[in-house]
Amino acid sequence: MATGAVENQEQMIEGASARPGRAGTRAIRWIGDQIIDNPIFLRELRRRMRGRALFIAMIAYIAIMCAVAFVVIFAKTMEIRTSEVVNIHFKMKEMSDQLFTWVAVIQGVLVLLVGPIITAGIATSEKEKKTLDFLQVTTLHPWAFVIGALASTMLYILLVLLCALPVLSITFLFGGRAPSDIAASFGSLLLLSMILSAGGLWIASIRERSRSAQSALLFVVGIIIVNFLLLRFFAGRMLSLGGGGSALLPFSSFAPGGQVNIFGVGVRAWHADIIGALIVIAFFALLAARRIFNPENRALSYWQGLVFFAVAQLLVAAQLWGPRMPQPDIIPGAGIVTWALLMVGVLVYQTGRVEMGNEVWRLKRRFRFLRGIDESVIHQLMLIGLWVLIAQWWLRSTVAYATQPQVTHRLWIQTLWFVTANALFAGALGRFFAHLTRTRSSALRWTFLTLLILYVILPLAIIFLVKMNSAYASQFTVRLTVLAHVPWVYLGQLGGENVIRELGNVPFEGGILQTAPLVYLVLAGVFYFLAFSLHRSRRIDPDYGVAQRPERPISEKPFIRADIFQILRRDAAELD
Amino acid sequence: MIAIKGLTKEYKNVTALRDLTMTIAQGDIFGYIGPNGAGKTTTIKILATLVKPTSGHAEICNYNILTQPDDVKRVIGYMPDFFGVYDDMKVWEYLDFFGAAYKIEKTKRRKIIDDVLELTDLGEKRNDFVEALSRGMKQRLCLAKTLVHDPQVLLLDEPASGLDPRARIEMRELLKELRNLGKTVLISSHILTELSDFCNTIGILEKGELLAAGEVSAIMDQIKGARIVEITLRQADDAPRAHDLLIAHPEVTAVEIDGADLQVEVPITCDDVSFINEALTTSGIRITSFRESEIDLEDIFMKITKGAVQ
Known part of the structure; x- marks a missing residue:
């Protein structure tokens, strides 16, 4: 009976995937099945669309939209009535623009916050309600969970956007706005919301409670939005961004003239934005899928991290390659992206557990001198090595096609030198905090806080003070040049965005551009020294071979290969 | 499986x-x-x-x-x-x-x-x-x-x-x-x-x-090790005589007296315990109950475990 049951069961379960058809049809069916017959998707739709909550929320939302539209139209009408000379067409277009902007802003705020909060809630509620075990013992794949959660959330977001369509359509009556504007706004918001929602899933996959996930999420959403704005603003200004692309997505920021160069082939900015957004969504979704059912899973192995970095780096490099290559001032802009990528990689490695892991044990077997070095330091060096390697190739192709090879070469060396030194400093800082604190999250928190103060808060405060009172500029003439050590000022300086000179004619000599990397190298040395001193002060646990503080272990579950040195010794003996 | x-x-x-x-x-x-x-x-x-x-x-x-x-x-x-x-x-x-x-x-x-x-x-x-x-x-x-x-x-x-x-x-x-x-x-x-x-x-x-x-x-x-028959006699005065009678039987390994109650232990390999009943009744000792003691899961559990937790 049991054997029969197994056969029936296998037929029952396999039946769905064994349907005939061409490969293309099967692929479409598979995607359809992943969404339409996705249990998470169906469950979330049922739960969210059922009951009065959605109805009331939508009524309230539409009422706010109508009220905003009414206020804008009323205010503009009053203005037209009271004005003596009026260009009625111009005023109506102005009204149309204002109405569109206000509705889009309200939609944007709602959509960008609601999306990630919903997806984070879907994942953490499984943990809070103790239903995750049930899901884990089914054959439901983590990807199906992620796809279902994202698809159901996006459908909800689409509903929110479409509900405002009648209000937005009022703009057509006054002119100045085309349906394509609304489509572009909806598309950008959907994509950005999807990025944040996927990020929300990832955060929720590593957090136990909704509140904790949501607070972490708001922090990340803030960071992402600020980063996007910064990238858009600085990169855009630096590279004299000319039209095209989305106002919200930064991926085409490096697209002078509305086109992105991929190995000499021009890609429209809009397409670049969509491709960029999809890559980021896929990356977040991958991280979420890896950990959603098992938070102890590692998001990516070190090698996968290196591959991801290399691919991202090549995508940046691809823009500088080929006869379509733009002016050399694009180099610092690309340097900012590389710097951001390198920072993420370095911080992830360096704030990791204090351990002697098993991923480079082959290297340790080969090179004896590596055995005494922290695994994470080796990975950081590999990451930076990879960057320098790609940068060399990048440099050659850039100079080869440059209209001013000398200038390009100099810019390149300065960018490379600064980014490398700065990454080393950030890594050393991360390592220091990893040894000083108990967990990776607190090490990351402290490192981020320090970098935030150094790179954002302090420089912005100084700029604000100087801007408020230009008399400060002359008082702090020399001291203000310290701002050149801030990465975005430094790289902006290289790209022609002279922040320091704008601060009240402060004399700024090029020499500082050479010394800034040296300062970071010295700081990196200091923090590595402190980190290693802390490292040595701890006892070595003979059972695990893991360096720990006596009473406050860095990690409760260290990722180790406890027998690594036995293997190394055995191998060495065999080789002898 | x-x-x-x-x-x-x-x-x-x-x-x-x-x-x-x-x-x-x-x-x-x-x-x-x-x-x-x-x-x-x-x-x-x-x-x-x-x-x-x-x-x-x-x-x-x-x-x-x-x-x-x-x-x-x-x-x-x-x-x-x-x-x-x-x-x-x-x-x-x-x-x-x-x-x-x-x-x-x-x-x-x-x-x-x-x-x-x-x-x-x-x-x-x-x-x-x-x-x-x-x-x-x-x-x-x-x-x-x-x-x-x-x-x-x-x-x-x-x-x-x-x-x-x-x-x-x-x-x-x-x-x-x-x-x-x-x-x-x-x-x-x-x-x-x-x-x-x-x-x-x-x-x-x-x-x-x-x-x-x-x-x-x-x-x-395995837990029991032996079969135990519990007998209640009509008169407690008969208990010593019953004890002597049963202990002399080659299949009986032990007999315990508690007033009119007897506990008779026979090896686990002994298939038939009806001989005990026969021996008592033929000797004129009248009994009011005769049953074999059973152990259940609770007894097994209590015997095997020590109540220790980690």
């Missing part, structure tokens, strides 16, 4: 399971008993592929839990001791959700849902919201969810915990139905009298170590 070899699970400072080795045959109802913290839930979670063992391995229906977890998930049904439900779903939606999660075709799910609802006696609650169900019904719904993909092996961790007596009896009847369906069941429980009703094999675990495993009757024999 379930083969466990050298399973060990270590947490930070605790060894939850220590070199566990046992086999459960197809169709067995295996009662897994042990004090709190003995490692029962850990074993079940490892078998359900939710927790990875520190060392050792296990196979369910010849699928390795470490290397073929997806195959294992298809053949097991897991019900934890403490679980949550999606309150804002209807009963049929809840089961449909898990049917879809097991990739059962949409067209077949409806019939399967009807079948498991009938089996668990929840047919009338089909369109009710889960939050409106009583605790016992939620427990039955959880069991229905566990059965939705027709698993061969059921891993039930304290399925009757927290239920009132009626719900407990209903759950017991349901488990008997599953036994009749030929499922292999590994069930852990603290309520040993319930297990003794329908388990044919048991395993006793303490401090992560398996102290005894096998058929219930074999373990009982």
